[in-house]
Amino acid sequence: MEVIILSDKEEAGRFAADAIEALVVAKPEAVLGLATGSSPLPIYDELARRHAEEGLDFSRTRGFALDEYVGLPAGHPESYWEVLQREFTSRVGIDPSRVSAPNGSAEDIATACAEYEAQIVAAGGIDLQILGIGTDGHIGFNEPVSSLASRTRIKTLTEQTRQDNARFFGSLGEVPHHVVTQGLGTIMDARHLVMIATGAGKASAVKAAVEGPVAAICPASVLQFHPHVTFLVDEAAASGLSLGGYYRHTWNNKPSWQKL
Numbered sequence: 091m092e093v094i095i096l097s098d099k100e101e102a103g104r105f106a107a108d109a110i111e112a113l114v115v116a117k118p119e120a121v122l123g124l125a126t127g128s129s130p131l132p133i134y135d136e137l138a139r140r141h142a143e144e145g146l147d148f149s150r151t152r153g154f155a156l157d158e159y160v161g162l163p164a165g166h167p168e169s170y171w172e173v174l175q176r177e178f179t180s181r182v183g184i185d186p187s188r189v190s191a192p193n194g195s196a197e198d199i200a201t202a203c204a205e206y207e208a209q210i211v212a213a214g215g216i217d218l219q220i221l222g223i224g225t226d227g228h229i230g231f232n233e234p235v236s237s238l239a240s241r242t243r244i245k246t247l248t249e250q251t252r253q254d255n256a257r258f259f260g261s262l263g264e265v266p267h268h269v270v271t272q273g274l275g276t277i278m279d280a281r282h283l284v285m286i287a288t289g290a291g292k293a294s295a296v297k298a299a300v301e302g303p304v305a306a307i308c309p310a311s312v313l314q315f316h317p318h319v320t321f322l323v324d325e326a327a328a329s330g331l332s333l334g335g336y337y338r339h340t341w342n343n344k345p346s347w348q349k350l
C-alpha cells in the first residue's frame with residue numbers, strides 16, 4: 091500500500107489522472123472502474139481538461155461503475171449511470187455503449203448482479219479502479235460488516251451514508267435505502283486500486299483503513315491485502331495517520347523508476 095499525502099484535492103486529482111493517463115496511453119482499450127460521489131470529481135475534471143486541451147484519447151476505453159441505487163427511475167439525475175455520463179464519460183468522449191453500471195431496476199437483481207460480474211470478466215477485468223471512502227469506511231457501497239469476499243449484490247445503506255448522500259438529493263427521504271454494489275471481492279480483483287480521500291471528515295475512515303486491523307467493521311481495510319493500492323489523501327484526510335512522517339519520507343525518497 092502506498093500512501094501519498096498531498097496538499098489539496100486538486101493535486102490528488104492530478105496524481106490519479108497521471109496514473110490513468112499512463113495506463114490509457116500504454117493500453118488504449120484499458121478498463122476503468124469508476125466511482126461516483128464528490129471524491130473523484132477532481133480526477134474527472136483533470137481528465138476532461140487533458141482530453142480537451144491535450145487530446146488524451148479515451149475512445150477505446152471501457153468503464154464499469156462501482157455501484158448504483160436501487161429503485162431510481164431511468165434517467166434520474168442522481169442515478170450513478172447518469173452521474174458518470176455527466177461528470178466523466180461524456181466529457182472525455184467515451185461512448186455510452188462502453189459504460190456499464192449495475193442494474194438497480196432489474197426485476198431479478200441477483201441474476202443482474204451475476205451478469206454484471208460476468209461482463210467485467212468478459213471485458214478482461216478492471217485495470218484501474220477509482221475508489222472513494224465513506225465516513226463509515228465503506229468502499230463501493232460495501233457497508234460495515236460486508237463480507238470481505240463479497241461479489242456484486244444488493245446492500246442496505248446505513249443511515250449515516252444516507253445522511254452523507256442527502257446533499258445530492260432534495261432531502262433525506264429521497265435517498266434510496268438499497269443499492270447494488272460491486273463486492274469487496276470484485277473490487278479486490280482490479281489490477282490497480284486508486285483511492286482518493288480528501289477533507290477532515292474522512293480522517294478517521296482513512297486511519298482505520300490504512301493503519302487499523304483488517305476487519306469487516308471497516309470494509310476499506312481489506313485493501314491492505316491488495317498488492318497495488320495507491321491512497322491519495324490531502325493533509326486533512328491524513329491528519330489521523332500515525333505514520334504520516336514515514337509516508338512523506340517514502341514519497342520523497344521514491345526511486346525515480348518506480349511508478350504509481
Ligand code: F6R
Pocket residue numbers: 124125126127128129130156157221222223224225228229230231
Ligand atoms: C460511490 C462510492 C462510494 C463513495 C463514498 C464517498 O460510487 O462507491 O463509496 O466513494 O461514499 O463519497 P464522497 O466521495 O461523496 O464523499
